[in-house]
Amino acid sequence: MRKSFLLTLLGVGLNILPNFAQVKEASLNIGIGPKVKMLLSKMTLEEKVGQMTNLTLDAISKTDAAGKIVEPHQIDEDKLKEKILKYHVGSFQNVAGHTYDRKHWFEIISAMQRVALQDRLKIPALYGIDAIHGVTYTIGSTLFPQEIGMAATFNPKLVQQIGGISAYETRASYIPWNFSPVLDVAKFQTWPRIYETFGEDPFLVKTMGAALIKGYQGNNVGDKYHVTSTMKHFLGYGAPLSGKDRTPAWIPDRYMREYFLPPFIEAVKAGSRTVMINSSEINGVPVHSSKYLLTDVLRKELKFDGIVISDWMDVRYLYTRHHVAASEKEAVGLAVNAGIDMCIVPFDYTFYDYLIQLVHEGKVPMSRINEAVARILQVKYELGLFERPIGSPEDYTKFGSAEFTAVNHQAAAEAITLLKNNNNILPLKKSMKVLVTGPAANTMRSLDGGWSYTWQGDQDDKYAADKNTILEAIQQKIGKNNVAYEKGATFDSLQNVNATLEAAQKADAVILCLGETSYTENVGNIDDLNLPAAQIELAQQLAKTGKPIILVMAEGRPRIITPAESLSSATIMAYFSGNEGGNALADILFGDVNPSGKLPFTYPRNANALVNYYRKNLENGNSDDAHGYNPLYEFGFGLSYTPFRYSNLRLDKANLKDDESVNISVDVTNNGARTGKESVLLFISDLYASIAPDTKRLRGFDKIELKAGETRTVTFKITAKDLAFINDLSKPVTEPGEFKVQIGDQTKNFNYQTTAPFKPAIDGKL
Incomplete structure (x- = not known):
């Protein structure tokens, strides 16, 4: 950064700071609570x-005569003053x-805060951004794998590190508020926001979500390197009945508490x-109008x-879309009384005008307004905005640094998941001649996904021009002379097929890169989970050449690839793996990195066989039903270039009692010739319960690295609380009985015994 630029920016900041010094001096040595109360009064x-x-x-x-934003973008001072001062x-x-x-x-940010200081009470403005896999809207930022890729690492420590870097770069953009993480449990594979989540399993989602929050917020959310996180989207967003974004869900309370609430419970605990x-x-x-969810559950139960x-315009939509309010004014009353503290309007003063009217009419109590505003002021104080409304450019020398890129590369490398490797065709030799082909091969859009530089990620190839696509990374890895591209x-359509063949x-081999381009929200809705026919046909045509096909899927959700996958010699799930995804993939393909990712969702075999791994026993099929659970790849599956052997599964007690824990240990051995990382997943099955139990549930995981020939013991501690399910009264309960432990190919059973009187969850009446 040029010295003159730094001086210019610091000059703007210095114009702000004297006014803020007055605010700070007046409230020295006063706790945040009294400060809020004083200001509110x-x-x-x-x-x-x-x-x-x-x-x-x-x-x-600033906009032109037609209302279009003027480029390059400029703040309209008159509009800004009206918004804040009036x-x-x-x-x-x-x-x-x-x-x-x-x-x-x-x-x-400087312009906003300068005007905020001209208002009567000099309350600093708060700015938020969707920095969901890095600082989405800042040039030169470190864009990590999307959350689904983070989940595939099964490495919470790495995800917390990602959160810390993202927070640093968000604050380096002078923004203290991040609309992340997404804590939705992705139940339906067609849903276009799967890639923004940590997958289909509640335990994985809550563990990774809490890790990311701790990374964002650090030990002090108000320091200059951390931001406040935003849990989203409360609650049940990942289970739309149609599989399409922003469409209705039907979720019984018991089911909601079993699968969708746990990540938010953990996130609240994480702060x-x-x-x-x-x-x-x-x-x-x-x-947005549910007082039960927003007040009774979120406030009273979760504290x-x-x-x-x-979310965006959603208070207005209570009137215009949902039709539960007969007017926009009524919609405002419904939302605020239900528990909404702040409304993304986002363009006008309708919310402001209507809410003032509603208070004067006695339809929204003043106590509700005070409650909401106190929370807003509290967070502004916690973020240090009264003392430090903007950051200093000199504090962020690591922005976009090689240090951060190295962590990004590790994240992509640990995310990318090897699903098939017939006859150990991978890794490929660097002396081989390869054809790189397919629609995802030479575009950053299929590596970054949506929320990358723009909302839909449709300008990735412009803003990430200095990053390597899959093609460019392979060319860099083995030399352009060894790489052909078509x-x-x-x-969605064939192109130059003859030249490709x-x-x-x-x-010597074909690296076929199929999948999806970038999208998010409603734009990503689809009517067919099958991969478009043209991509399948390309795979089928290439298979006729007899050359081995390395199938790479760069996609945000598991599109049906069964006809193409059956023709491949190796299959790799690349997800939307971020700006380092191309480089990490090339490292894996040619053996410089040993893959260690595991699927955070179930990969379906057929378009109408969309079942999560923790299915009910009825979904397993039987002798009369040939259409039971039979995915292409199950949740938690992922291969390595070195074989891992599990042995000696043991429990320190055969009978678990109240207020006790059972230690579950297993030995993991690297039986191969190279170092590798392995995610050790603990599944537990409740064999019999008063409510039909899930076939199995993830209850713990740990990622380890083993050298060739090395053995390590991995231990998990489980209590009765970890075995609980939500009964028909919407209460967590652990019933006495037999449980099965599964780690890798090892299984062992134990019993839970309780001295408390046992009451069935269901009384047997219809």
Whole structure:
């Protein structure tokens, strides 16, 4: 960064700091609680409702006569002053169109805070951004694998490190609030937001989610290197009945508590300070109007005391989409009384105007307004915004550094999952001639996915031009002379097939890169989980050449690939693995990295066989049903270039009693000739229960690294609480009986015994 640029930025900051020094001096040695109470007592209703209002950056940006954002982007000073000085708007979010460099982010945040200091009470503004796999909207940031790739690492320590780096670079963009992590349990494989989640298993989601939150927030969310996280989307968003985004779900309370609530319980324990709400409706009730979920469950049961923020326009949608409110004004009342503290409006003053009217009419109590605003002020104080409204450019010398890139490469390498390796065809020799083909081979969009530089990630190839696509990484790895390239197909149509087949004939192996381009939210909705026919046909045509096919899937959800996968010699799941995904994949293909990823979801074999691994026994099929559980690859599956052997599974007691724990140990041996990492997964099955038990559930995991020939003992500690399920009264219960432990190919049973009186979960009546 040029010295003159630093001085310019610091000059802007210095214009702000004297005013903030006055605020800081007046509140020295006062705890945050009394500060909030003191400030709240000085506020008018209008100032309070302004704090509850969140607008998009578009609302304070310069536009042309047609209303289009002027490029390059500029803040409209008059609009900004109106928003803050007249309407007292307390927070902003998003971007106006595309990504910005750090200099422009500094200008945006500085302008906001400068105007905020001109308001009567000098309350700093709060800015939020969707930095879901790195700082999405800042040029030069470190874009990690999407959450689904993070999950595939089964490495919480690495995910916490990712969170710390993402927080650092978010603060380096002068933004203190991150709309992440996504804690939705992804139940339906067609859902377009699967890649934003940690997968289908509640234990994996809650463990990785808590790790990411701890990385974001650190030991002090208010220091200059950390941000507040946002749990999203509360609750049940990952189970739409249609499999499409923002469509209704039907989830019984017991089922909700068994599968969807645990990640949020863990996230609250981890200290997350804000939560964003599910845009859809559950059992006919939009979550934004559900007092049961937002107040009774989130506030009273989970004891969450941070900010509850709506998702984009979702309060208005109670009227225009859900039709549970007869007017937009009624929608505002429903949402705020249900428990919404802050509304992403996001463009106008409707929420502000209607809420003030509702308070005057007695339809929203003043106590509810005070409650919401106190939470908002509390978080602003916790973030240190009153003392440090913006950061200093000099504090972030590691932004986009080689150090951060190395962690990104490790994350991608540990995420990428080897699913098939017939006759150990992988790793390939670097002297081989290869054809790289397929629609995902030469685009960063299939590595980064959505929420990358832009909302849909559709400008990745521009903003990540200095990163390696899969093709470029392979060329760099073995030399351009050993690599031929033909696209072969777009994502939905064949292209230059004859040239592609001719190139395949001259190659020793074909690296076929299929999958999806970038997308998110409704734009990613599909009517057919099958991979588009053109991509399958390309695989079938290439198979006729007789050359071995290395099938690489770069995708955000498990599209059906069975006809193509049956023709491959090796299959690799690359997910949306981020800016280092191409390099990590090349390292794996040619043996410089030993793969260690495992699937965080069940990969279906057929488009209408969408069952999660923790299925019920009825879904397993029987002698009269040839269509039972039979996925292409099961949750937790993943190969290595070295074989691992599990042995000597043992429990320190055969009978687990109340207030006791059982230690479960297994020996893991690297039987191969090279070092490898292995995720050791503990599954436990409740063999008989008053509510039909899941076939098995993940109850623990640990990732270890073993040298060739090395053996290590891995131990898990399990209590009765870890074995509990939610009964028909929506209460957690562990019933006495027999349980089966499974780690790798090892199994062993134990019994749980209780001295407490046993009451069945169901009384037998219909």
